[in-house]
Amino acid sequence: MAAAKKELQQQLETQVSALSKIQKDITKNHQVRRQYxxxxxxxxxxxxxxxxxxxxxxxxxLIGPVLVKQDLVEAKANVSKRIEYITAELKRLDVTLKNLEESQTSKREEVMKLQQRIQAGNPGKGRP
Amino acid sequence: MAAASRSGGVVQEVAKLSVEQLQAVKEQIDAELSVLQDSVGSIRTAANRFEMAASALNNLSLQKEGQQMLVPLTASLYVPGVLENVDNVLVDVGTGYFIEKSLPEGKDYCDRKINFLKANHDKLVEVASEKRSAAEQVSLVLQAKMRSSAAPSEQ
Structure with a gap:
């Protein structure tokens, strides 16, 4: 009984740390997204x-401290390429964020289930 | 945004919440409000910078070529120089790109930026005032709840 309880506690701890890791990833994702x-x-x-x-x-x-003259066509191409890259990156971030949020919800459910099981186990201590 | 859309039914919605929830809601709205106010402040400083740039262009247009001047290298060190070109200016349009523009074009650029910032500023002020009224409503309900929960035994 005590061993089972200990195991549950351990499971809970690993799940909670996994959950907090996911939450950290989500905040990081938000920061990167804001920058982009x-x-x-x-x-x-x-x-x-x-x-x-x-x-x-x-x-x-502006390259370093000097201003370099650029072709207008080239500059336009560069900027639109960069916009393309950033848009793609934002999309990628959206997908990862969605995945992260999904795994966050499922982890949260797991944690709650484990907590319930531990709490249900507590009053049952006296029983054999 | 969510608060803005529900601000119509905010009183009924809010009335159902507990004191703790109300406090959390109020804190959240206050945080959002302070972010909005910061944004309004930074837009204002940006618009001021463009206005200063526009007035600098105005001053430059009054000068003639070959005009003697002192160029600031640091805040306290100036070197003599000669104004060589009063027709063109370099405009920093962001991400490291600079565009050579004539004076009227440069002024036009500043005016466009100022208008753009003003439009955003007005929008932000509107959202901020909506948020503020939501915050006031929530704090009113919160106070009413606290009073009624503090004095039920006396009634």
């Missing part, structure tokens, strides 16, 4: 500005 969302907005703003320009407009890119 900000970058996405910034890139879109840049794209809008580049679209407004004439063909002969001078565009520079």
């Amino acid at each position: 969302t900000i970058q996405h907005g910034e890139n879109e703003m840049v794209q809008k500005e580049l679209e407004l320009l004439d063909d002969e407009a001078n565009v520079f890119k």
Whole structure:
């Protein structure tokens, strides 16, 4: 009886730590997503500005401390490629977040079940 | 957003909650409200920066080529310089890209950004005021609940 109870406790502990790990991953996911969302907005703003320009407009890119002149077409291509990458990354994050949330709910249920079993076991201590 | 959509039925919804739940709800709304207010503040500083840039462009348009000036290297060290080009400016459009623009174009850029920020600012202020009224309603219900739970024996 005591051994079974101990085992239950151990199971509970492992499940709880797994749950908290998932929760940590979810917060991390939120942080990364926020960063990407900000970058996405910034890139879109840049794209809008580049679209407004004439063909002969001078565009520079800041590389380290120096400004390097860039082809407008190249700059546009670079920005749209980056937006594409960020969008793909955001989608990937969405999928992982969904998976994480699903496993969070199932883990939470498992933890609750284990807690109930332990609590149900407690008053039964006196019984053989 | 969720609070905004339910703010119509907020009184009835909130009346069903317990004191602890109400306190949690109030805390959450307060946290959201402070985030919104921070955003409003940062939008305001950004708009101010663009306004300053626009007025700097205005000043630059009044200057002539070859004008003597002092260029600040640090806050206390200035070196003499000559204004060589008053027709074009470089605009930082973000993510490391700079675009050469004429003065009117640069001003136009600043005005566009200011308008964009103003629109967002107004939207945010609206959402924040909705949140604030929700927070007030919740705290009213909370106070009423606390009073009625503190003094049931006297009635």
